[in-house]
Amino acid sequence: MERKELINGGKVKSVYNTTDEDKVIIEFRDDMTAGDGERKEVMNKKGCLNAVISSKIFQYLESKGIKTQFIELLENNVMLAQKLDMIPIEVIVRNIATGSLVRKYPIEDGTKLDPPIVQMDYKDDEFHDPMLNYSIIKALGIATQDEIDILVELAGKVNDALREFFDQAGIILVDFKIEFGRDEEGNIILGDEISPDSCRLWDKETLEMMDKELFRKGKDDEVMDAYLEVYNRVLSDDDKSKYGL
Template sequence: MNKKELINSGKVKSVFTTDNDDEVIIEFRDDMTAGDGVRKEVMSNKGSYNAVISSKIFKVLEENGVQTQFLDLPKPNMMLAKKLEMIPIEVIIRNIATGSLVRNYPIEDGTKLNPPIVQMDYKNDEYHDPMLNDSIIKALGIATQEEIDILTQKALEINEVLSGLFADVGIILVDFKVEFGKDKDGNIVLGDEISPDGCRLWDSETLEMLDKELFRKGKDSEVMDAYIEVYNRIVPDDEKVI
């Protein structure tokens, strides 16, 4: 399956049409950004590691009843996916308090959150991805209450599956963000990616970071080692392509 026309180019991924109107190619680039794209670097093979990690996670989710846009991985850095009309909401699940949560609220860093916090942000660079509530979502016409409830339910189901997946390989899923879209039949489907770019992942024993937070903190030399460690832990040897 070959990519054809460019549909969209984001900070780290590009989306292309294919010969099939219902499918797209998502190209994972080697770009690494932080601060709304203000800081940007290129890291060798970063796109490939994220694509393969995302593909593995999507396959595990599909096996557990979560519908995703993933179809195939024709190249290590390219995902063949169902075409979706993306909903401009980032759904964030927080299992442990850290980052902006402890900066903005009186919650101690490292507090385990049970039940997890479900947060929704408006995916819009112009407005710097502000936090949403149900009333704002409906006022903006982004989603109905029924759709908001579906997004929440699906995100919590994903959290349950992923927490177990990562725990089995000695990683704590601290928090993560997911995006959803509608397929041609109007079904709400998990899209985009789930990778160390959009998750906080800590080693279960050392609590060392294994995610993009290293880049945010200026530890550039450690980033790819962390991503490769996640790849090696969750992708079985017979599925490794890098």
């Protein structure tokens, strides 16, 4: 599969067209950003760790009947994926209250959320990703009611599957953000990435953070050890000897 022109140079990934018009190459770079891209650092191996972890998770979700963009990992940090018409919504699922939720609403940090909260933010750094509701989504022409219903249903399914996936690795899935897109036929497919960049993960025993929150809090020297620990726990020994990270 040959790489053609860059179609989206995002903050941490670069998306390229390929010789097959239905497929894209997603290169996970070593960049790490916070605050809508205001702070940026380069973290060695980060691209590989996120691409490998995302691939593992996409394959796991496929095994649970959830359609994802994943086709194959071409290199440790390069994913071949289905090309999608991305819906500019960050679908956020929260199992435990923390972060912006406790800053904006009268709810205590660490409160268990049962049922989980499904929240949708408009993916646009210029507007600082404001929260959406159904009327706003329709007014902006971002998605139809049927599509919104599918997003909510899929978010719940992804959450159920991922909670189990991480639990088996001794990790609590606190919350996460996912993005969806439409394929040629208009089917809603899970795209982008699922990694310690896009999830809040806490160690089940110590409740220590194992995700990008460490970077947001300025603990830059601890971030990659945490990502590596997630990699070590969720990948099999066979996988690890293949990737050698």
